[in-house]
Each structure stands twice: as structure tokens, then as C-alpha cells.
Amino acid sequence: MAVDLASSWCATDLGMYRPCRYTYERYPLESVPSVLDALGGFRWLGDRGQRNADNVDLLTRLEMNLAAVGVALPNDFAQFYSWNGWAAELDTVSVTGCWTRLRPLPTFSPVEPGAFLVRFMSDQQDCVTWYLYLRRREPAIVVHAYGLDLDYDDDDEDFGVIYRCASSFEEFAYRFWVENRIWRHLHDPDAGPLPPRLAAYLAHYAQLPS
Template sequence: RPTNATYAANDYRSLPPVPAEWIFRFEDWYGRTAAEVPPGGRQPDNEDEDEDYAEMRAIAEEDRQNAIPRLSAAANDLGLKLPDVFARFFMDDRHAGFFRSVTDCYFNLPERIVPAPECPEAGLIRFYSDSQGCLHWYLYLTPEGDECVVTSGAHLGGSWVMRQMAERSNWRYEDEEDEPGRDFAFCAPSFAEFILRTWLENMAWYSLHAQYAGPVETRGAQAPEVAAYLGHYRSRR
């Protein structure tokens, strides 16, 4: 899709369809692929990391272990329920270790659930962010059990990791909280489809730019699902 920016909006209906069976098999397929990543996810490039960075990694790992129980309890208090696939995905550190982002996005669970603008009974859970804060992606949940993924430039929900770093460093932590009234855009009807499509889009890029691919990217780009995904566009030429 032609674009002159890092991110661009496209009509959801114009995107390559993600077959229901891919989504249904998502955990099994993704779990087998992620099994090739060692426990602990992606290992640091620099074994001689400084003390501050090592401390931040330790706090981030603590947050990874505690975030889902914390958010699950908060969801229950709000009359919401975390989707099982969402909870299982973030409880397994191999998934984050295997995931790749051409635009340097990363998984980023919040400190708390935020009421959705204009629909306060629904909740927003930030889970994925651009490293420069251009966009953040949220799981949108309703009391009826519906879900979808939306995106916005607004950073909502705070950061447990940054709060812990602030307390240990004796500096004042303040949420970099934007006004929740900023626009949100629909991305996917479910968390599973969003993860699958995001993975496919990134692996498709690596299949077209093999010179930038490492071992994990090369294996991912060779998946038949990637070729089928790209076929949507090749068939229109």
C-alpha cells in the first residue's frame, strides 16, 4: 500500500482478508513459531549492559509477570473480562521475544484500565506502542464481552514500570497522560486478528527487504501465510 509516512489509514475492508481458520489456529501456530525463541524472549545485544538498564529490565520482567493478574482484577472490578487469548499471550514471554516490528513498536501494558471516551462503561487497555510515541494500540472491551483493537496518538493508562523506576530513583513520577478525547481509529475486530495481521505485515516487509532480515525474520517471512497475504495485492496488478 503506497504511503509517504510511517503510518497511514486504510479502509479496513480494503485490507487482505485474514481467514477465520488462521485466527482459530492462531495460538497453536504462533506458539510453535515462538517456541524457537529461548525462554526470556529476545536476549540483550550487549552483555555488558549498565546497572540502570539491567534494573529496568528486571522491573519490566516483574511487570510482565504481574500485569495480567493486575489488569484482570481491575477488569473484574469494572464489569469487564480480559479475553483468554490476550491473557495467555502476555503471560508467555516468548511471544514478545519472537515478535518483530519494522517501525520499532513494542508491547507495553499499562498500569490501569482507562474508561473509553463517550462510553465510560467500556475500557481501554494499552498493549502496543510506537517507540517514539506516534501511536498506541488499545484493546477495547465492553461489559457485554465484545472486543476490538483501536489506535490513537493518546498515551493512556500510565506505566507501572516508570513508576517503579521513579520510586527507586527518588524522582517524582507523573503520568504522561494525554486527554482521552483524542481520536481513535478502528484496527481489528479482535486481539487475535490484530496480532496475526501485524505479524504478517511485518514479515511481508522482510520478505521484500531480505537484506534487513535476521534468522527469526527470515523464518517468519517464509511462512506460507505471508505469501498468501501478499497474494492479495499481487492478484490486483
């Protein structure tokens, strides 16, 4: 039986609409707006550009290593990182210095036998790291954690805890992309009105009781 992971969305503020006490805060997953209607083939992104040969090679090796342990790489993840026009989009939009960190080897889940982690992004100080969480005969999900890549103990109760944050990679990528674009817009004194896609997302918070 699969372990029931705790859930939360880890992110920074959205201006006055969603305050954040630190660089990041964990928000209940049920408190963030649904994005499912926006998903499907990364149509919210621009041109995918040319194939990224280095990433394709790394992903091929990763897929072989995952096949050896009986799990598979989700198609949306492989598609996103296979094209130059998409692969760096999360790095570019990040306001907290997050960057892509792909590797060809999975890691055993420390909380569930038979489950595997594939790291794909960390923030610049390794405060938070995001992973694919892969199980046999189960859809891939995205999780985040503080401390899994580090080799020392920490007194923080969240150190090493794995949190489910998205039911698919595209869901994670879209929410991350939208929220970081909103942050940039809200903190730019010269920005005009929010684009409709961003305004629709932020409207969820504007309607919440204060």
C-alpha cells in the same frame, strides 16, 4: 448502545504492493485481506516457552482492576502475554520500533461511557498506540489512536480519534506479525522466496486492480 467506532488498519508499506506516504498510513479495514482462517490458539507462532512471571503478575492485577468495573480481559490477550516465547514477538518483528507497554490499570474511554481502554503497544515516538477496547457484555476488540496518551492539543484532525482495527487480539497480532515479516522480506535484497503464509497474504494485493 455501543458507540459505532470508525475503522481502519494503521501500518506501513508492503513494498510496491501497498504504498505508504509516511511512517504509517490508515488503510480501510475492508481493504486488507481476511486472516480469520489462520487464527486459533496462536498456532502460527512457535513454542510458547516458559511462563513470564512478571507479565502474569501484571495481568493478574489488571484482571482484578477490570473485574471491579465489570469488564474482563480476553483470554487470547492473557495467553499471548503470559509466555516468554510469545510475549515479545510483536516487538521483535516490528519494523517501526513498536514495543509492548502493558499496565495494570485500564483507562476510561473518552468517547463512550462504560467502555475501557487497556494499552498494550506503542510505537517508539508515541505516534500510534494500540489498545484493547472493553465493553460490558460485548467481545473485546482492538483499537488504535494517535494522541490519547499525550497531554497537549494538536491540529491534526485524527488527534485522539479511536479507530477499530481488529475484532480480536489474535486477529490484530497475526496481521501485525505477518505484515512486518513481509516488509522485512521485501526490503532484504538477499531474501529468497516469500514463505507460503506470507505469500498468501500478499497475494491479496497482487490481485487488486492497479
